[in-house]
Amino acid sequence: MKNIIVLGATGSIGTSALDVIARLGPDYRVLGMSANRNAELFLKQIHFFKPRFAVALDPAAYETLKGQMPQGTRLLPPEMESLTFLSSLPSANLVINGLVGAAGFQPLIAAIKAGKTIALANKEPMVMAGQTVMQECKRWNATIIPVDSEPSAIFQCMEETDANNYDKANDSISRVFLTASGGPFARRKQALSTVTPEEALNHPRWKMGKKITIDSATLMNKGFEAIEIMNLFSLPEEKVQIVIHPQSLIHSAVEYVDGAILAEMSEPDMRIPIQYAITYPKRMPSPVKPLNLFQAQKLEFFEPDFDRFPCLELALAAQAKGSIFPAVLSATDEVAVDAFLKRQIKFTDIPKLIYSVLKETYGRAGRVTLNQAAEADAWAREKALANLAEKKYKKAVL
Numbered sequence: 001m002k003n004i005i006v007l008g009a010t011g012s013i014g015t016s017a018l019d020v021i022a023r024l025g026p027d028y029r030v031l032g033m034s035a036n037r038n039a040e041l042f043l044k045q046i047h048f049f050k051p052r053f054a055v056a057l058d059p060a061a062y063e064t065l066k067g068q069m070p071q072g073t074r075l076l077p078p079e080m081e082s083l084t085f086l087s088s089l090p091s092a093n094l095v096i097n098g099l100v101g102a103a104g105f106q107p108l109i110a111a112i113k114a115g116k117t118i119a120l121a122n123k124e125p126m127v128m129a130g131q132t133v134m135q136e137c138k139r140w141n142a143t144i145i146p147v148d149s150e151p152s153a154i155f156q157c158m159e160e161t162d163a164n165n166y167d168k169a170n171d172s173i174s175r176v177f178l179t180a181s182g183g184p185f186a187r188r189k190q191a192l193s194t195v196t197p198e199e200a201l202n203h204p205r206w207k208m209g210k211k212i213t214i215d216s217a218t219l220m221n222k223g224f225e226a227i228e229i230m231n232l233f234s235l236p237e238e239k240v241q242i243v244i245h246p247q248s249l250i251h252s253a254v255e256y257v258d259g260a261i262l263a264e265m266s267e268p269d270m271r272i273p274i275q276y277a278i279t280y281p282k283r284m285p286s287p288v289k290p291l292n293l294f295q296a297q298k299l300e301f302f303e304p305d306f307d308r309f310p311c312l313e314l315a316l317a318a319q320a321k322g323s324i325f326p327a328v329l330s331a332t333d334e335v336a337v338d339a340f341l342k343r344q345i346k347f348t349d350i351p352k353l354i355y356s357v358l359k360e361t362y363g364r365a366g367r368v369t370l371n372q373a374a375e376a377d378a379w380a381r382e383k384a385l386a387n388l389a390e391k392k393y394k395k396a397v398l
């Protein structure tokens, strides 16, 4: 029996994860789940899965849910400690982290310190302090299994797949091809400055939460994934090749020193990597329709356009600088995406706002500690909001 915690149950990853768990049968049970604001959906999920513990972080959602729990379910107070409590429950065998942004950082660390296996979709903590996160995993005997489709594809293409020792496979890998659909604007003729939130939220291949959908449109998401896989699999930047692959059928590939390339292919459906992270190392039947290679017809590959999508360059530069720069990148991106969705800035101002804060960042030498990453996150948010209010980002030249 696998006792599972689902953090971010009401989100895109969370609802897919619950769908997978419901189909896997009685050996997989939801022990605890969390949401933020979506009380209506969360209540339905709670009554269906009847977990022992539920957390709605938003106080208004908590008030709505109070008194409506089924027998055997305890609604915990709306505070971060409830999420860290869930992540470290002694009887939990697997923690699925489907939280978005830095909100997932503390629950991830709590799960690591409790020596858990974590199915990780929430890539931002791996951007903020990924190398330190991996070091902590070794220290506490915790395991991270990637859920994001590209890191999962790389994980699945590793010859010596061993979630407890990613370094092992590294010597025989010559390159990793990190694929990207290119987002909705890969072939757009009109200026990107006129992009509206509605257009940016209309992703051609994947139906996802708002933040990652905007990050996919700016290609920041690919920059985040590049950082995530460098940290997760101890890959140097030279071994990571970003490839625009509009069909999204190859979810990434690994090239070995003898020239052989192993690629993972499937219909673009997150339930495959989510299920693999849940059942690993077993493979189980899934509801996703198999890929029809005859209908797929063509597979295209292009180099990314760094000039049109400066977020990619910003991400790689922040990772190369190390220290607190990736944490600052991640935090300012959250502020910039939110401001764009609220129509406070233009699509093309997103990288400018991020750059305006990175420019004012002074990192110390050496690997960032978890505390430094959290402090940098808080500092960068404040700075980004100030630069937004003062319109400082307008002067940033990329």
Ligand SMILES: NC(=O)c1ccc[n+]([C@@H]2O[C@H](COP(=O)([O-])OP(=O)(O)OC[C@H]3O[C@@H](n4cnc5c(N)ncnc54)[C@H](OP(=O)(O)O)[C@@H]3O)[C@@H](O)[C@H]2O)c1
Binding pocket: 007, 008, 009, 010, 011, 012, 013, 014, 034, 035, 036, 037, 038, 039, 057, 098, 099, 100, 101, 103, 121, 122, 123, 124, 147, 148, 149, 206, 207, 208, 209, 210, 211, 212, 270
């Ligand atoms: N969606 C995908 O296909 C996909 C693929 C690869 C990786 N990822 C990564 O997976 C993560 C989740 O993405 P998503 O698309 O599932 O996001 P999403 O649809 O926006 O869902 C986010 C979840 O987190 C909850 N949440 C939001 N803010 C919170 C906060 N401050 N504190 C606690 N809980 C909070 C939300 O609750 P409410 O809805 O109740 O407010 C929701 O359950 C992201 O890091 C993303 O980059 C997603």
